Amino acid sequence: MHITALPFAVPLMAAALLVAVRHWSPRLVNDAVAAGVGVAVVAMLGILLARSIHAPIAYWMGGWRPSHSVTIGISFSIDPIGAGMAAFCAVLVTSALVYSWRYFEGADGLFHALMLIFMAAMVGFCLTGDVFNLVVFFELMGAVAYALTAYKIEERGPIQGAINFAISNSVGAYAIFVGIGLLYARTGALNMAQIGAALDGHHADALVIVAMALIFIGFLTKAAVIPVHFWLADAHAVAPTPVCVLFSGVMVELGIYAIARLYWTVFAGPLAAHAEELRAILIAFGTATALWGAVMCFAQRHIKRLLAFSTISHMGMFLCGIGLLSAHALAGVAVYVVGHGLTKGALFMLCGVLLHRFGTIDEQDLHGRGRILRFAGVLFAIGGLLLAAIPAVTVFFGKSLLDGAALEGRYPWLPAVFVISSMFTGGAVLRVAGGVFAGWGRPWAGGAAEQVAPAREEYDEEGISRDRTPPLMIIVPAVLLAAAILIGLIPGAVPGIERAASHFHDHAAYVGWVLRGGRPGFAPAATTHVEAYDYLYAAGATIGALALAGLALFGRPLRRRLPAMLLRPLVAAVGGLRELHSGHIGDYIAWWTAGAALLGGSSLMLLT
């Protein structure tokens, strides 16, 4: 029996049903149907994942199989990385749905329907083997995400956030459209394997390079890489909490996934001679993003915005990992994405607890007030430590793979970038944990006053504050954090992902199993071990994060003694960075154009 298309079709049909009966169906039915569909999709994707580990699956819609290696139909080309990513999306959507049982008071079936369509789009995006389907799922995912961002349509923040998000991402999607049009003009194909086969053996000329640059800049927009990242902080700051969980946890990561997928299926052949230069370009973008996000993260007082910049910093790390263009780095990113997504999801859910209880998400306002939420505070601190990649948790294994690949790939300074990113993003969360939940230090006076209004405005409609937190709102993030700690420790999980990544990056084998079917002959995958220096880096990042948090909470006397000569340029530089995040859509698109020109120009110069 074919269940291949069901994980995509079932949530869509359920969503249509929920919308159709939304005037009659009680809240409980909506919740039960949505969560039930979520669990069913997770189960189906689990089966697909298990099957694809055995042998990758090429499923042709309507039975339009390729004849003589020429594709006519549309395929789902499912390998373990794609199926795993889809399953991860479904897990997070289901968790967010369960979490939101008690979060929204007034949500009717529309919210559940949007979440289910969002899940369907993400699942389709991960499974498809066709570039045009990829961009259609990308647009579907986008349209639903814009609507979800503006779910509280009567408030100012969500309106502006959704407008910035929608316009930035639409421009990105149109760039992808143009890129795909150019690839179609060259190859006459839309199936990734077929395009890859057609381009193999040819040198990449200007047309292929321009197509690549346009497609990559579009997906980098979704992945929030500087200078096309501006929408992310705006959208994350204002979207409902269960939606933020999905945005940060999986949606932006899918941008990186698409770049990896398209590079290894389509561009790996023609660009084989210029891999070194492409590596340099992607790592340059990634490094800038990782550092920029890290600094901006620490400078925030709106806690959801803080987490948003932390996500940007991590996206920089992931882009560096993908940019290393090696199987080990790819495996590292895959492990890291899972650990990061679970952690970040849990942290957003805990922000939701704060919002639910106090009606504000401003760090300074909340100082010390979180003491009554002791368990949530402990979870928040654990989340901070996980972001700092302390030894022997899931992200640590991902990071050790990345470190190893960076050293192999002659980028020995990359681990330092990763350590800085972990330090700042982990340190910022620990600072919040110490200030808000423990009441340590004095209220932090940094950050811009402009942020305060939206931070307070957000919860107006739902009542000011409440006396108790529903247990589910604590249990779900606790489970996610437990998973974020334990998944990497499951015997065979990390080596399994390494094997899957090695198959993912086998260009010739992909073309073979999609176009000709049958079991591909993969090269045996080499697995790696955690080295002593990985523990050293992790210890450095953990101590650095704790030190930064401590400095922010208790360092006031120390900061005052710093010479103004040292402090003033630092403050001015951070202030300058903040100025750029103006919230003005025209500015964002000007930056987008600059980013596209930068990527296109450097690609044309270095890759032809």
Next chain:
Amino acid sequence: MSFLPFAVAAWLFVAGLYGVVSSRNLIRTILSLTVVQSATYVLLLGVGYRHGGRAPIFADIPQVSTAVDPVVQVLVLVDIVVEATVTALLLALAVQAHKRFGSLDPNDLRTLRD
């Protein structure tokens, strides 16, 4: 093959971007976005065009002459559907923005800044 459609597509893309960047009114911003998107229509139709090609209708007519590529026309149709959705959503947001901010000028949308 003529370069004209490609030049027009590039021009539309850049002109639309300029419109979004320079706009002082959200409605104009959204319409400029549709100009960016129309670049993709022109490009795709240009890709599929064949000299002397006929409409790709194969039923009831003798198949002697060449036809233009139907695949890109399907892609354009999908593209238009997507555009209709996103534009409708954006216009609804613009209406809300006007209600809540009392203005359609992006300079007056001031809740989110760093």
